Every structure is written in structure tokens, then in C-alpha cells.
Amino acid sequence: MESIVVIKDVTKVIKGRTIIDNISFDVNKGEVFGFLGPNGAGKTTTIRMIVGLIDITSGDITIGGSSIKTKFEDAVRHVGAIVENPEMYKFLSGYQNLIHYARMVKGITKDKIDETVKLVGLSDRIHDKVKTYSLGMRQRLGLAQCLLHDPKVLILDEPTNGLDPAGIREIRDYIRLLAREKGMAVIVSSHILSEMEMMCDRIGIIQNGRLIDVQMVQEFVHGNTASFEFEIIPSEKAMTLLKTQFSTIPATNSRNGITLELPKEDVPAMVKKFVEEDIQVYGIKEVSKTLEDRFLEVTSDKETVDHD
């Protein structure tokens, strides 16, 4: 895979405080990369450095091979970004806004505007005034604006913020389409983990300014183990058995028995063991994990480690 954004050993210190602590990751062409982290973790600060809104204290970021430090113009030429709310003139139509923007940027043709409007699905309303647009339509107009110069990298900070479920879905579909059909690299940050799970190919998790994990979403969520709820009686006896003989298998009490995390192929052996120990097995159910479950698992693990 060809990486287009390379973040290498980046640190940001503000007023003596290390906000971003030596993070490195790459983003590839045609992928949607999600940036996840609790409030105050450093997502926006990292994104602001990628788009050149703030300086990097140490390390470097290259976009399309150009360093944001030494070849700023070349680097940001490849980038389209919505970091703060896109400024639009509410009393002009969506189309007039795009024309106005196009005048400030060289080489954008009317055909290009029409094509982009179509791509974001605004053709029907593009000649209406922006003040009559819904929030979702304004977001799409913002997206159209930052797509006009054909960026190779699209950066969106919380793109679905404030949208209703239909609006969220629309934006998600456009983002996936841009990555798949235009080969764009998309970097998004969001708090809505279910959204990130559906939208992203890979995610990076940031906590206290450190990048604690970068993985394919599916691998991150499912890993090589799954959760199984064993409906068993007596569950206390099973818990004791697990603690003494299978202490490496994560086990928690659940409503009807216990939930174990283990590879699917180990389930029959576990059932056999329970039966041998006179523990009655009434049922087994695979409990699917969500990105939210995994996110909370890894961020709380890390919290414990940090405080040790």
C-alpha cells in the first residue's frame, strides 16, 4: 500500500506541557483512517498539525512526499479539510458560494463544480440559499468546497457532529465512496464509535497524547477471540474452576451464567470440561463486540498501566 500521509515522531509542546508525545503513523491511499480518543486526548491538535494550522514542536509530517515544515505549500496542496465549521455565506446559494471559493483558488472550472455538486448529492438544491439548508446539506456543501481542488487527502474533524441518523449515513457513504472510487486517503475523527466502525478501514487510538494502538477496525474489534456467554449452573463453581485451571481466559459473570473470551475452536473443550466437573450447560451464545466495547477496554487498560 502506498502511504500518502506520514507522521513521524511528532511531538507538540504547548506552554511547557507535552500535548502530543512522539506519535508516528501512516495513512494510505484509498483508505479511511479513523482517529479515536477520549476528550482532550489530542486528536484535534494532531489534525491541526497535519493541516498546518499549528507548528510541530519536533518530528515531521509529510504529505505526498513533501514536508509540512520545509515544503508547506507543496504539502497542503494535496489536502482538503474541514477542521472548523466551513464558512459559508448564508444569503448566497450553495452554487454562488462554490463559485466565490473557486475564484480564490486557481484552475477550478464550472464543470468541476457541477461534477462535485453531483458527487455530494446536492444538485437539486444547489441554487437555493444556504440559509434554507439543513445541517446535513451544509456539511455536504462544505465537503464539496474542500473537494473542488481534487485533494488526495481529505481531513475531517468530527464530520458527523450534529447530524441526524440519515445525515450521518449520507456523509458516511460519501466518505467511503471518495476513498473507494477516487482513491482518496481520508482521515476522520469522531466520538461516535459505531460510526467509526462502519466508516473506517483502520483506526488509531490516542490517549493522553500518545498513540496506543493502530489496527484494522475488524481486527481490532474482533481479534482472534470472541465472547461467549455460557448459560450454566452453578456458575460459582465454574468461576472457581476457571480461576484455578484457566486463569488466562478472561471471564466475567453475566445474567445467565458467565461470559468467556476465547477462540471459537476452544468452545467444545470448555463445554466438555464443564460437563466433567458436573456443571450443567444449558446454552452458549456468541456475544458480538462493538468498537465501543474494545475502545473502552483498551483505554481503561492503559489508564491502569499509566498510573502504576
Ligand SMILES: Nc1ncnc2c1ncn2[C@@H]1O[C@H](COP(=O)(O)OP(=O)(O)OP(=O)(O)O)[C@@H](O)[C@H]1O
Ligand atoms: N492552545 C492550547 N493551549 C493549552 N492547551 C491546549 C491548547 N490546545 C490544546 N490544548 C490541550 O491539549 C489537550 C488535547 O486537546 P485536543 O483538543 O487536541 O483534544 P481532543 O482529543 O481533540 O479532544 P476532544 O475530543 O475533546 O475534542 C487538551 O488537554 C487541551 O486542553
